[in-house]
Amino acid sequence: MSETQTPTGDPGAASDAAPTTATAGANAPSAGAGGRRSLLPRITLLRHLLVLVVGAAVAVLLLESTELNTNIKLGNVAYLAIAAGGLTLLTGLSGQISLGHGALMAVGAYTTALMLDVERSEEPPSLALVFLAAVAATTLVGALVGVAAARLHGPYLAGATLALAVGLPGLALYFSDTFNGEQGLTIRPPERPEWFTETVEQLSGATGRGLNDKWVAYIAVACLLISYFFLANLMRSRMGRTWRAVRDQEVAAELAGISLGAWRVLAFVVSAAAAGLAGAVLAIVVQLAAPGSFLPVLSLSLLTAVVIGGLGTLTGALLGSALLVFLPPWLIDLGRDVFDMEEAQASQSSFVVYGLLLVVTMLFAPAGLVGTIRLALLRRRAARALTRSGRG
Amino acid sequence: MEQFISLTLGGVVNGSVYAAFALALVLIWRSTRIVNFAQGSMAAATTFIAVAVIDAGGSYWLALVVALLSGLVMGALIERVVIRPVEGGPELNAVIVTLGLFVAIQGIVALVAGVDERAFVPPFSTVGYEVREGFTLLSLSRNSIWTVGAVLVTMLALIALFRFTRLGLAMRASAFGQEVARLLGVRVGRMLTLGWALAAAVGALAGMLIAGDVSFIGPTFMDTLIVFGFVAAVLGGLDSPIGAVVGGLLLGLALNYVRGYLDDSLLGMAALVILVVVLLVRPGGLFSTTAARRA
Numbered sequence: 001m002s003e004t005q006t007p008t009g010d011p012g013a014a015s016d017a018a019p020t021t022a023t024a025g026a027n028a029p030s031a032g033a034g035g036r037r038s039l040l041p042r043i044t045l046l047r048h049l050l051v052l053v054v055g056a057a058v059a060v061l062l063l064e065s066t067e068l069n070t071n072i073k074l075g076n077v078a079y080l081a082i083a084a085g086g087l088t089l090l091t092g093l094s095g096q097i098s099l100g101h102g103a104l105m106a107v108g109a110y111t112t113a114l115m116l117d118v119e120r121s122e123e124p125p126s127l128a129l130v131f132l133a134a135v136a137a138t139t140l141v142g143a144l145v146g147v148a149a150a151r152l153h154g155p156y157l158a159g160a161t162l163a164l165a166v167g168l169p170g171l172a173l174y175f176s177d178t179f180n181g182e183q184g185l186t187i188r189p190p191e192r193p194e195w196f197t198e199t200v201e202q203l204s205g206a207t208g209r210g211l212n213d214k215w216v217a218y219i220a221v222a223c224l225l226i227s228y229f230f231l232a233n234l235m236r237s238r239m240g241r242t243w244r245a246v247r248d249q250e251v252a253a254e255l256a257g258i259s260l261g262a263w264r265v266l267a268f269v270v271s272a273a274a275a276g277l278a279g280a281v282l283a284i285v286v287q288l289a290a291p292g293s294f295l296p297v298l299s300l301s302l303l304t305a306v307v308i309g310g311l312g313t314l315t316g317a318l319l320g321s322a323l324l325v326f327l328p329p330w331l332i333d334l335g336r337d338v339f340d341m342e343e344a345q346a347s348q349s350s351f352v353v354y355g356l357l358l359v360v361t362m363l364f365a366p367a368g369l370v371g372t373i374r375l376a377l378l379r380r381r382a383a384r385a386l387t388r389s390g391r392g
Numbered sequence: 393m394e395q396f397i398s399l400t401l402g403g404v405v406n407g408s409v410y411a412a413f414a415l416a417l418v419l420i421w422r423s424t425r426i427v428n429f430a431q432g433s434m435a436a437a438t439t440f441i442a443v444a445v446i447d448a449g450g451s452y453w454l455a456l457v458v459a460l461l462s463g464l465v466m467g468a469l470i471e472r473v474v475i476r477p478v479e480g481g482p483e484l485n486a487v488i489v490t491l492g493l494f495v496a497i498q499g500i501v502a503l504v505a506g507v508d509e510r511a512f513v514p515p516f517s518t519v520g521y522e523v524r525e526g527f528t529l530l531s532l533s534r535n536s537i538w539t540v541g542a543v544l545v546t547m548l549a550l551i552a553l554f555r556f557t558r559l560g561l562a563m564r565a566s567a568f569g570q571e572v573a574r575l576l577g578v579r580v581g582r583m584l585t586l587g588w589a590l591a592a593a594v595g596a597l598a599g600m601l602i603a604g605d606v607s608f609i610g611p612t613f614m615d616t617l618i619v620f621g622f623v624a625a626v627l628g629g630l631d632s633p634i635g636a637v638v639g640g641l642l643l644g645l646a647l648n649y650v651r652g653y654l655d656d657s658l659l660g661m662a663a664l665v666i667l668v669v670v671l672l673v674r675p676g677g678l679f680s681t682t683a684a685r686r687a
Contacts, residue, residue: 021482097487148668154483155427156671158491159622162429163667166619167660174657296615300495307488341503348502348611355496362489363477 025371026312078220084317086274092312094267095247100161102298103168108279113185113289134280142272150264169291184290310368407644413621414636419591430493432618435599467592502611514604629677
């Protein structure tokens with residue numbers, strides 16, 4: 001039995017001007033390879049710390065300068081972006097696709113919901129503890145899934161994880177005594193501390209009932225910054241390089257003493273941990289954990305975010321997540337005002353756009369937004385270096 | 393015992409629909425090495441087209457023909473326009489394209505037909521046969537016999553096409569070795585388009601049958617079926633049409649026992665467990681003879 005041979009030089013095949021692999025954007029050059037003087041520090045950890053501080057400042061500015069409504073939306077962006085960050089590491093670096101990240105988020109969200117249930121009378125545990133528990137529980141599930149997933153690839157892995165996304169919400173219905181079936185669990189929002197109220201009053205003068213939502217938005221954004229700091233360091237470290245080797249050159253990686261299976265499981269575990277944190281943040285932002293929030297469509301939306309942004313790039317994951325939050329309201333307005341549609345129907349148009357964006361991205365710019373820009377810059381720099389050396 | 397018999401018969405009926413769906417996936421996998429995750433959405437779209445025909449006063453049979461034809465056209469168009477560029481490229485790209493189609497087509501169906509579920513009237517009675525006084529086989533009705541029969545006839549027609557016609561030979565040749573087939577004068581591109589069209593028509597049939605079985609349809613009503621069809625196809629090895637049919641029947645039986653003895657809500661998890669066990673123990677499917685490909 002021979003492998004099916006497919007013709008080369010198809011009319012639609014990507015030309016050499018465009019990267020053909022979707023993960024091309026993940027192959028960032030090492031820090032010194034640019035050969036240019038840069039204002040950023042040379043040491044990766046320092047550079048990422050600097051970005052973290054700048055990111056925190058931008059986040060405070062954004063949250064203080066916008067309305068409460070937008071604050072809540074930024075909270076939504078934060079939890080989607082945390083999950084997308086994990087997914088982009090898994091798919092972009094390790095080359096494993098997952099359609100089950102929505103289900104993994106459900107594990108994190110339900111863990112949080114069980115610990116912060118409104119119907120529990122005793123004093124709830126501290127938020128950090130709850131988040132740690134959510135991450136731990138999801139990591140455990142992720143390890144289980146990862147062991148199976150490490151042996152699969154491409155369509156097989158996509159199908160298996162899609163089955164996870166379809167199957168797992170059913171457990172919430174089966175064990176409805178614990179998880180309260182379709183209604184789900186309502187979550188007690190975390191109490192804001194006194195110092196937060198005072199600080200915000202001095203910063204922007206906001207007071208009143210909305211402050212609790214603001215506190216939740218701050219927690220969400222803080223989780224985002226911290227998790228991206230960790231993920232960024234992982235991606236630029238020895239581990240990130242190993243994952244790229246596992247993705248691109250299986251045989252060479254094995255010859256170099258890398259255990260393919262173990263590294264694939266590890267990628268899944270790290271990615272699941274991020275999804276667990278995302279689920280926990282979702283739980284406190286939405287204050288509800290119900291099976292209806294974790295349909296396969298959530299997993300597919302996450303995939304849309306990372307593919308459009310550029311597989312393997314955290315910036316891309318963040319931009320994609322922002323698109324997931326800010327595009328639907330705009331489309332609903334458009335559908336209602338221009339095409340005279342009902343709101344429930346108009347809300348479906350965002351899925352049409354996501355789907356078409358996925359297809360178009362894969363056909364014309366598989367490396368996604370950030371990946372394509374990054375590759376174009378690299379190519380220009382290389383061309384310039386070539387002409388310079390040619391003259392000299 | 394009576395429950396067991398009833399569940400078994402119901403399992404065969406459901407299994408035959410899973411088999412039809414798995415068959416559609418296998419047809420595409422054989423020729424292009426792509427798993428068409430959009431199959432469920434495409435079938436939902438053709439079913440809604442059929443519903444529009446029925447609403448306009450057409451009979452079920454006219455609607456069925458329209459659904460199959462629109463499936464043919466949709467399959468051919470999708471292959472020609474968006475699948476051709478990613479054929480033979482990195483497998484991740486093809487997976488993502490079919491997933492994009494999955495989301496987009498589902499969205500279009502919801503946009504046009506609305507998000508609410510609506511009733512679907514099957515062509516035959518769904519009242520179970522009464523075997524003897526006080527024992528009615530709930531799962532065996534005229535409609536379920538039509539379901540199994542339609543799948544059987546489709547299967548035989550496909551076997552006849554592949555075995556006994558020049559066209560079938562050309563399609564098998566282009567699936568087996570594209571270069572060689574092209575050298576021998578087979579229009580491989582056309583064969584691939586035809587393969588997708590046929591697969592989409594089989595999927596459209598499965599959609600119509602499932603819609604008659606569950607009697608309520610919405611834009612997402614095929615979401616679970618794409619998973620069940622995939623599991624059935626993998627059970628049979630993804631490469632073999634016969635395997636897909638046997639896999640579909642086995643899965644139908646297994647899931648119906650889960651439904652009967654445990655609970656409806658566990659169906660998805662049961663399918664996942666079956667899939668993972670099969671992939672880990674026999675990655676080439678239950679009937680694989682060649683060595684499994686390196687993962």
